Amino acid sequence: LVSASSFDRAKVFRVKPQNERQVKFIKDLASIKQLDFWHPDSALHVVTHMEVDFHVSADQSRAVQTFMEQNRIQYEVLLHNLQEEIEKQFDGKKN
Protein backbone atom coordinates (compact mmCIF):
# COMPACT_ATOMS: atom_id res chain seq x y z
CA LEU A 1 0.00 0.00 0.00
CA VAL A 2 1.60 3.22 -1.10
CA SER A 3 -0.76 5.69 0.36
CA ALA A 4 -3.75 5.33 2.61
CA SER A 5 -4.54 9.00 2.02
CA SER A 6 -6.27 9.41 -1.27
CA PHE A 7 -4.83 11.93 -3.67
CA ASP A 8 -7.45 11.22 -6.28
CA ARG A 9 -7.82 14.28 -8.56
CA ALA A 10 -5.48 16.31 -6.34
CA LYS A 11 -3.37 18.65 -8.46
CA VAL A 12 0.07 20.23 -8.46
CA PHE A 13 0.17 23.79 -9.77
CA ARG A 14 3.15 25.81 -10.91
CA VAL A 15 3.05 29.59 -10.61
CA LYS A 16 5.80 32.10 -11.32
CA PRO A 17 4.92 35.33 -9.53
CA GLN A 18 5.93 38.30 -11.64
CA ASN A 19 5.74 41.01 -9.02
CA GLU A 20 5.22 41.66 -5.32
CA ARG A 21 1.44 41.76 -5.75
CA GLN A 22 1.49 38.20 -7.08
CA VAL A 23 3.83 37.06 -4.31
CA LYS A 24 1.40 38.50 -1.78
CA PHE A 25 -1.46 36.76 -3.54
CA ILE A 26 0.22 33.36 -3.18
CA LYS A 27 1.00 33.98 0.47
CA ASP A 28 -2.58 35.10 1.11
CA LEU A 29 -3.90 32.09 -0.76
CA ALA A 30 -1.76 29.82 1.41
CA SER A 31 -3.29 31.36 4.50
CA ILE A 32 -6.86 30.58 3.45
CA LYS A 33 -6.41 27.34 1.51
CA GLN A 34 -4.49 24.20 2.34
CA LEU A 35 -1.52 24.40 -0.02
CA ASP A 36 1.21 21.82 0.31
CA PHE A 37 4.34 23.51 -1.03
CA TRP A 38 6.63 21.29 -3.05
CA HIS A 39 8.97 24.05 -4.07
CA PRO A 40 9.92 26.15 -2.20
CA ASP A 41 9.28 24.40 1.12
CA SER A 42 6.82 27.02 2.32
CA ALA A 43 4.93 30.15 1.32
CA LEU A 44 7.44 31.98 3.49
CA HIS A 45 10.14 31.49 0.87
CA VAL A 46 8.17 32.67 -2.16
CA VAL A 47 9.75 35.59 -4.02
CA THR A 48 9.24 37.13 -7.44
CA HIS A 49 10.27 35.12 -10.51
CA MET A 50 10.58 31.93 -8.49
CA GLU A 51 8.88 28.80 -9.80
CA VAL A 52 6.43 27.87 -7.10
CA ASP A 53 4.97 24.34 -7.11
CA PHE A 54 2.21 23.41 -4.71
CA HIS A 55 -0.20 20.55 -4.25
CA VAL A 56 -3.90 21.17 -3.66
CA SER A 57 -6.48 18.54 -2.70
CA ALA A 58 -9.26 17.68 -5.13
CA ASP A 59 -11.95 19.48 -3.14
CA GLN A 60 -9.99 22.75 -3.07
CA SER A 61 -8.37 22.76 -6.49
CA ARG A 62 -11.37 24.27 -8.34
CA ALA A 63 -11.54 27.17 -5.89
CA VAL A 64 -7.78 27.72 -6.04
CA GLN A 65 -7.89 27.75 -9.84
CA THR A 66 -10.76 30.26 -9.78
CA PHE A 67 -8.90 32.54 -7.34
CA MET A 68 -5.84 32.50 -9.57
CA GLU A 69 -7.85 33.25 -12.69
CA GLN A 70 -9.73 36.08 -10.99
CA ASN A 71 -6.42 37.60 -9.97
CA ARG A 72 -4.86 37.06 -13.41
CA ILE A 73 -2.18 34.78 -12.08
CA GLN A 74 -0.76 32.61 -14.83
CA TYR A 75 -0.44 29.01 -13.77
CA GLU A 76 0.39 25.61 -15.15
CA VAL A 77 -1.04 22.33 -13.93
CA LEU A 78 2.03 20.12 -13.48
CA LEU A 79 0.16 17.06 -12.26
CA HIS A 80 -3.56 16.60 -12.87
CA ASN A 81 -4.24 13.60 -10.70
CA LEU A 82 -1.74 12.91 -7.94
CA GLN A 83 -3.10 9.47 -7.15
CA GLU A 84 -2.37 8.34 -10.69
CA GLU A 85 1.17 9.74 -10.46
CA ILE A 86 1.71 7.98 -7.14
CA GLU A 87 0.75 4.71 -8.76
CA LYS A 88 2.89 5.47 -11.85
CA GLN A 89 6.02 5.89 -9.74
CA PHE A 90 6.28 2.13 -9.75
CA ASP A 91 6.12 2.12 -13.57
CA GLY A 92 3.38 -0.46 -13.57
CA LYS A 93 5.45 -2.98 -11.58
CA LYS A 94 4.14 -4.27 -8.30
CA ASN A 95 6.40 -3.43 -5.41
Add this chain to the structure above:
Amino acid sequence: FTARHCYTKYNSWDTIAAWTARIAKKYPKLVSRIEIGNTFEQRPMYLLQVGKVSGRKKTIFMDCGIHAREWISPAFCQWFVKQATRTYGKDKTMTYLLDNLNFYVLPVFNIDGYVWSWTKDRLWRKNRSNNSNTDCIGTDLNRNFNAAWGTVGVSDDPCDEIYCGTAAESEKETKAVATFIRENLHSIKGYLTIHSYSQMLLFPYGYTSRKAPNHDELNKVAEEAVEALSSMYGTKYKYGVSATIIYPTSGSSDDWAYDEGIKYSFGFELRDRGKYGFLLPQSKIKPTCKETMLAVMHIAKYVLNHAS
Protein backbone atom coordinates in the same frame (compact mmCIF):
# COMPACT_ATOMS: atom_id res chain seq x y z
CA PHE B 1 17.11 -12.54 4.56
CA THR B 2 18.45 -14.16 1.43
CA ALA B 3 16.36 -12.10 -0.99
CA ARG B 4 18.30 -10.12 -3.59
CA HIS B 5 18.09 -6.39 -3.04
CA CYS B 6 16.65 -4.37 -5.90
CA TYR B 7 18.41 -1.06 -6.40
CA THR B 8 16.20 0.12 -9.23
CA LYS B 9 13.04 0.06 -7.14
CA TYR B 10 11.91 2.10 -4.19
CA ASN B 11 12.34 0.00 -1.07
CA SER B 12 10.35 0.13 2.13
CA TRP B 13 12.13 0.74 5.42
CA ASP B 14 11.89 -2.92 6.46
CA THR B 15 13.56 -3.91 3.21
CA ILE B 16 16.29 -1.30 3.64
CA ALA B 17 16.90 -2.26 7.27
CA ALA B 18 17.26 -5.93 6.33
CA TRP B 19 19.57 -4.94 3.49
CA THR B 20 21.89 -3.02 5.85
CA ALA B 21 22.39 -6.20 7.88
CA ARG B 22 22.83 -8.35 4.80
CA ILE B 23 25.35 -6.14 3.02
CA ALA B 24 27.46 -5.77 6.15
CA LYS B 25 27.49 -9.54 6.51
CA LYS B 26 28.31 -10.10 2.85
CA TYR B 27 31.20 -7.61 2.72
CA PRO B 28 32.73 -7.70 6.23
CA LYS B 29 36.04 -6.25 5.05
CA LEU B 30 34.36 -3.30 3.39
CA VAL B 31 31.08 -2.57 5.18
CA SER B 32 30.05 -2.43 8.80
CA ARG B 33 26.75 -1.44 10.32
CA ILE B 34 26.57 0.97 13.23
CA GLU B 35 23.46 1.79 15.22
CA ILE B 36 23.61 5.49 16.06
CA GLY B 37 20.38 5.84 18.01
CA ASN B 38 16.64 5.41 17.82
CA THR B 39 13.87 7.38 16.20
CA PHE B 40 10.91 8.89 17.98
CA GLU B 41 8.97 5.68 17.27
CA GLN B 42 11.90 3.62 18.58
CA ARG B 43 13.19 2.34 15.29
CA PRO B 44 16.97 1.80 15.25
CA MET B 45 18.92 4.21 13.05
CA TYR B 46 21.48 2.30 10.99
CA LEU B 47 24.57 3.80 9.48
CA LEU B 48 26.87 1.91 7.13
CA GLN B 49 30.59 2.49 7.30
CA VAL B 50 31.98 1.81 3.86
CA GLY B 51 35.70 1.56 3.14
CA LYS B 52 38.59 -0.82 3.47
CA VAL B 53 39.28 -1.53 7.10
CA SER B 54 42.62 0.06 7.96
CA GLY B 55 44.09 2.67 10.26
CA ARG B 56 43.03 6.28 10.61
CA LYS B 57 41.35 7.50 7.48
CA LYS B 58 39.56 10.60 6.36
CA THR B 59 35.81 10.12 6.23
CA ILE B 60 32.84 11.54 4.35
CA PHE B 61 29.44 11.48 6.03
CA MET B 62 26.46 11.19 3.70
CA ASP B 63 22.81 11.11 4.70
CA CYS B 64 19.70 10.44 2.66
CA GLY B 65 16.02 10.80 3.34
CA ILE B 66 15.90 13.66 5.82
CA HIS B 67 12.58 14.56 4.19
CA ALA B 68 10.29 11.54 4.08
CA ARG B 69 8.68 12.06 0.69
CA GLU B 70 11.94 12.51 -1.23
CA TRP B 71 12.18 8.83 -2.09
CA ILE B 72 14.92 9.14 -4.69
CA SER B 73 17.28 10.18 -1.91
CA PRO B 74 17.36 6.86 0.05
CA ALA B 75 17.46 5.11 -3.33
CA PHE B 76 20.72 6.95 -4.02
CA CYS B 77 22.34 5.98 -0.72
CA GLN B 78 21.55 2.33 -1.45
CA TRP B 79 22.92 2.70 -4.97
CA PHE B 80 26.11 4.25 -3.64
CA VAL B 81 26.76 1.31 -1.30
CA LYS B 82 25.99 -1.14 -4.11
CA GLN B 83 28.50 0.56 -6.40
CA ALA B 84 31.11 0.69 -3.68
CA THR B 85 30.83 -3.00 -2.85
CA ARG B 86 30.50 -4.26 -6.41
CA THR B 87 33.24 -2.16 -7.98
CA TYR B 88 35.84 -2.25 -5.22
CA GLY B 89 38.86 -4.03 -6.62
CA LYS B 90 37.59 -3.57 -10.19
CA ASP B 91 37.14 0.14 -10.70
CA LYS B 92 40.36 2.08 -10.18
CA THR B 93 38.83 5.23 -8.76
CA MET B 94 36.47 3.44 -6.39
CA THR B 95 39.27 1.19 -5.16
CA TYR B 96 41.55 4.16 -4.57
CA LEU B 97 38.81 6.00 -2.71
CA LEU B 98 37.79 3.10 -0.49
CA ASP B 99 41.40 2.24 0.27
CA ASN B 100 42.05 5.74 1.49
CA LEU B 101 38.71 7.06 2.63
CA ASN B 102 35.73 5.85 4.61
CA PHE B 103 32.14 6.80 3.97
CA TYR B 104 29.50 6.90 6.65
CA VAL B 105 26.24 6.35 4.80
CA LEU B 106 22.94 6.93 6.57
CA PRO B 107 20.45 5.41 4.10
CA VAL B 108 17.36 6.89 5.74
CA PHE B 109 17.63 9.74 8.23
CA ASN B 110 13.92 10.33 8.84
CA ILE B 111 12.88 6.69 9.21
CA ASP B 112 9.52 7.22 10.91
CA GLY B 113 8.52 9.77 8.30
CA TYR B 114 9.66 7.45 5.51
CA VAL B 115 7.55 4.61 6.91
CA TRP B 116 4.60 7.00 7.16
CA SER B 117 5.10 8.04 3.53
CA TRP B 118 4.87 4.36 2.53
CA THR B 119 1.87 3.45 4.61
CA LYS B 120 -0.31 6.47 5.28
CA ASP B 121 0.62 9.60 3.39
CA ARG B 122 2.94 9.51 0.37
CA LEU B 123 3.57 13.23 0.65
CA TRP B 124 4.65 13.31 4.30
CA ARG B 125 7.78 15.41 4.88
CA LYS B 126 8.58 15.80 8.59
CA ASN B 127 9.40 13.25 11.26
CA ARG B 128 6.59 11.80 13.41
CA SER B 129 7.27 13.27 16.83
CA ASN B 130 4.63 15.04 18.87
CA ASN B 131 7.05 17.05 20.95
CA SER B 132 5.05 20.21 20.45
CA ASN B 133 2.14 19.29 22.76
CA THR B 134 -0.32 20.12 19.99
CA ASP B 135 -2.38 17.91 17.71
CA CYS B 136 0.07 18.56 14.90
CA ILE B 137 2.71 15.93 14.30
CA GLY B 138 6.25 16.29 13.09
CA THR B 139 9.28 18.53 12.97
CA ASP B 140 11.22 19.41 9.85
CA LEU B 141 14.54 17.76 10.66
CA ASN B 142 16.32 20.04 8.22
CA ARG B 143 15.32 23.04 10.33
CA ASN B 144 16.24 21.40 13.61
CA PHE B 145 20.05 21.62 13.57
CA ASN B 146 21.92 24.11 15.69
CA ALA B 147 22.83 26.50 12.88
CA ALA B 148 21.30 29.86 13.71
CA TRP B 149 18.37 27.70 14.79
CA GLY B 150 14.94 29.26 14.56
CA THR B 151 16.07 32.55 13.03
CA VAL B 152 15.27 32.58 9.32
CA GLY B 153 13.06 30.63 6.91
CA VAL B 154 11.46 28.48 9.61
CA SER B 155 8.16 28.26 11.38
CA ASP B 156 7.48 27.94 15.08
CA ASP B 157 3.99 26.63 14.33
CA PRO B 158 3.98 22.83 14.82
CA CYS B 159 1.34 22.52 12.11
CA ASP B 160 3.65 23.95 9.44
CA GLU B 161 5.77 21.85 7.14
CA ILE B 162 8.89 23.81 8.12
CA TYR B 163 8.35 23.66 11.88
CA CYS B 164 11.79 23.83 13.46
CA GLY B 165 11.00 22.01 16.72
CA THR B 166 11.06 23.19 20.30
CA ALA B 167 14.83 23.68 20.36
CA ALA B 168 17.88 22.89 18.29
CA GLU B 169 18.34 19.10 18.25
CA SER B 170 15.01 18.63 20.03
CA GLU B 171 14.39 15.62 17.79
CA LYS B 172 15.88 12.22 18.55
CA GLU B 173 16.91 11.74 14.94
CA THR B 174 18.74 15.08 14.74
CA LYS B 175 20.38 14.45 18.09
CA ALA B 176 21.59 11.00 17.04
CA VAL B 177 23.14 12.27 13.81
CA ALA B 178 24.65 15.39 15.37
CA THR B 179 26.11 13.41 18.26
CA PHE B 180 27.64 10.83 15.94
CA ILE B 181 29.20 13.53 13.77
CA ARG B 182 30.53 15.43 16.80
CA GLU B 183 32.09 12.25 18.17
CA ASN B 184 33.80 11.57 14.83
CA LEU B 185 34.76 15.10 13.86
CA HIS B 186 38.43 14.27 13.95
CA SER B 187 38.01 12.11 10.84
CA ILE B 188 34.98 13.56 9.03
CA LYS B 189 36.26 15.88 6.33
CA GLY B 190 33.24 15.99 4.05
CA TYR B 191 29.48 16.12 4.56
CA LEU B 192 26.86 15.37 1.91
CA THR B 193 23.11 15.51 2.35
CA ILE B 194 20.90 14.19 -0.41
CA HIS B 195 17.50 15.71 -1.15
CA SER B 196 15.13 16.04 -4.08
CA TYR B 197 13.97 17.81 -6.24
CA SER B 198 15.25 20.87 -8.23
CA GLN B 199 18.60 19.67 -9.59
CA MET B 200 20.92 21.78 -7.51
CA LEU B 201 24.21 21.42 -5.70
CA LEU B 202 24.27 23.73 -2.70
CA PHE B 203 26.85 24.76 -0.16
CA PRO B 204 26.87 27.04 2.92
CA TYR B 205 25.44 29.25 3.96
CA GLY B 206 21.66 29.16 4.07
CA TYR B 207 21.16 31.11 7.26
CA THR B 208 23.21 34.15 6.29
CA SER B 209 24.24 35.96 3.15
CA ARG B 210 27.81 35.90 4.47
CA LYS B 211 30.19 33.87 2.33
CA ALA B 212 31.87 30.81 3.80
CA PRO B 213 35.62 31.35 4.34
CA ASN B 214 36.47 28.84 1.59
CA HIS B 215 33.61 29.99 -0.65
CA ASP B 216 35.69 30.16 -3.81
CA GLU B 217 36.97 26.66 -3.27
CA LEU B 218 33.49 25.26 -2.59
CA ASN B 219 32.19 27.02 -5.67
CA LYS B 220 34.93 25.48 -7.80
CA VAL B 221 34.36 21.99 -6.41
CA ALA B 222 30.60 22.35 -6.98
CA GLU B 223 31.13 23.58 -10.53
CA GLU B 224 33.33 20.60 -11.34
CA ALA B 225 30.98 18.15 -9.62
CA VAL B 226 28.03 19.46 -11.61
CA GLU B 227 30.07 19.27 -14.79
CA ALA B 228 30.87 15.62 -14.04
CA LEU B 229 27.21 14.89 -13.32
CA SER B 230 26.04 16.53 -16.53
CA SER B 231 28.59 14.66 -18.62
CA MET B 232 26.54 11.46 -18.45
CA TYR B 233 23.06 12.47 -19.67
CA GLY B 234 23.31 16.24 -19.96
CA THR B 235 21.19 16.84 -16.86
CA LYS B 236 21.43 20.50 -15.95
CA TYR B 237 22.20 21.44 -12.37
CA LYS B 238 22.48 24.83 -10.72
CA TYR B 239 25.11 25.24 -8.05
CA GLY B 240 25.93 27.85 -5.45
CA VAL B 241 25.22 29.18 -2.00
CA SER B 242 21.95 27.90 -0.49
CA ALA B 243 20.69 31.30 0.62
CA THR B 244 20.85 32.72 -2.88
CA ILE B 245 20.39 29.70 -5.16
CA ILE B 246 17.44 28.34 -3.22
CA TYR B 247 16.33 30.56 -0.32
CA PRO B 248 17.47 31.59 3.17
CA THR B 249 16.83 29.01 5.89
CA SER B 250 18.32 28.29 9.28
CA GLY B 251 18.83 25.02 11.10
CA SER B 252 19.87 23.03 8.07
CA SER B 253 22.26 20.12 8.39
CA ASP B 254 24.83 21.28 5.82
CA ASP B 255 25.26 24.69 7.49
CA TRP B 256 25.59 23.00 10.87
CA ALA B 257 28.16 20.49 9.62
CA TYR B 258 30.16 23.31 8.08
CA ASP B 259 30.17 25.32 11.29
CA GLU B 260 31.26 22.23 13.21
CA GLY B 261 34.42 22.33 11.11
CA ILE B 262 33.60 20.10 8.13
CA LYS B 263 34.80 22.45 5.43
CA TYR B 264 33.44 20.46 2.50
CA SER B 265 29.72 20.44 3.09
CA PHE B 266 27.25 20.08 0.21
CA GLY B 267 23.55 19.51 -0.29
CA PHE B 268 22.24 17.80 -3.39
CA GLU B 269 18.75 18.33 -4.78
CA LEU B 270 18.38 15.43 -7.19
CA ARG B 271 16.00 15.03 -10.14
CA ASP B 272 13.77 16.37 -11.40
CA ARG B 273 12.65 19.95 -11.96
CA GLY B 274 8.94 19.40 -11.53
CA LYS B 275 7.71 17.00 -14.16
CA TYR B 276 7.32 14.38 -11.44
CA GLY B 277 8.52 16.24 -8.35
CA PHE B 278 8.55 13.87 -5.39
CA LEU B 279 6.92 11.18 -7.51
CA LEU B 280 9.91 10.40 -9.72
CA PRO B 281 9.20 7.04 -11.41
CA GLN B 282 11.32 4.02 -10.58
CA SER B 283 12.60 3.94 -14.15
CA LYS B 284 14.49 7.17 -13.37
CA ILE B 285 16.30 5.75 -10.33
CA LYS B 286 19.14 4.24 -12.32
CA PRO B 287 20.02 7.25 -14.50
CA THR B 288 19.60 9.62 -11.57
CA CYS B 289 21.91 7.56 -9.37
CA LYS B 290 24.47 6.96 -12.10
CA GLU B 291 24.90 10.65 -12.83
CA THR B 292 24.89 11.57 -9.13
CA MET B 293 27.66 9.05 -8.48
CA LEU B 294 29.94 11.04 -10.77
CA ALA B 295 29.43 14.20 -8.74
CA VAL B 296 29.83 12.42 -5.40
CA MET B 297 32.98 10.67 -6.58
CA HIS B 298 34.40 13.98 -7.74
CA ILE B 299 33.75 15.59 -4.37
CA ALA B 300 35.17 12.56 -2.56
CA LYS B 301 38.39 12.66 -4.59
CA TYR B 302 38.74 16.35 -3.89
CA VAL B 303 38.18 15.91 -0.16
CA LEU B 304 40.69 13.07 -0.01
CA ASN B 305 43.36 15.10 -1.77
CA HIS B 306 42.75 18.49 -0.20
CA ALA B 307 41.27 18.18 3.30
CA SER B 308 43.81 18.60 6.04
